[in-house]
Amino acid sequence: MNKRYITLFVLLSISFLSLVRAQDYTELALQGIAAMEQEKYEEAEEFFQKALKLEPANIKNALLFSNMGTLFRMQKKYDEAIEAYTYALNITPHSLPILLNRATVYMELGETRKAYIDYCQVLDLESENIEALLMRAYISMTNRDYV
Incomplete structure (x- = not known):
């Protein structure tokens, strides 16, 4: 019986942590976009980088990299x-x-x-x-x- 509760607790904890992590990733991405729109370019890049580090295997990183490309282009950092x-x-x-x-x-x-x-x-x-x-x-x- 105790093992069941421990297993259930561990599973719920993992689910909760992954949900919180996903929200953090999305929040960071949205904060990056908001900073970009306000022409706070360094701040925007920091938010995007944090989101990338948080979930490096996320398929949505294509959008983050694309946003970073646009961010760099706006700053005339063409190579980046x-x-x-x-x-x-x-x-x-x-x-x-x-x-x-x-x-x-x-x-x-x-x-x-x-x-x-x-x-x-x-x-x-x-x-x-x-x-x-x-x-x-x-x-x-x-x-x-x-x-």
Whole structure:
């Protein structure tokens, strides 16, 4: 009988801790977004980093990395933005918004070949994507690649 109570207590404790941990993760992510909207960039990055450390295997980390990419892009930290978007794509390789965001950063850096590759990946996933079609055409025109 005592073993049952102990087992039940342990299971309930684990369930409670995982629930609290999930709430903390979500709260940290939301606080990061709020700080980002208020242009408190360092604070936002800290919240995102804490959430990532709290649950490093969470599938939602793709969103955190994507938000960090946008955060870095807003600060003109383009290399960090590309790195963050790439981490996000390692988790969700078929995410159109993340591919488009990374391609935009590549364009801002003048790395049109890498941007072109991302736009092609977008079109492989969604052949009618207007942004990818227009940007790929723009890159082809600027490179005088009329084929």
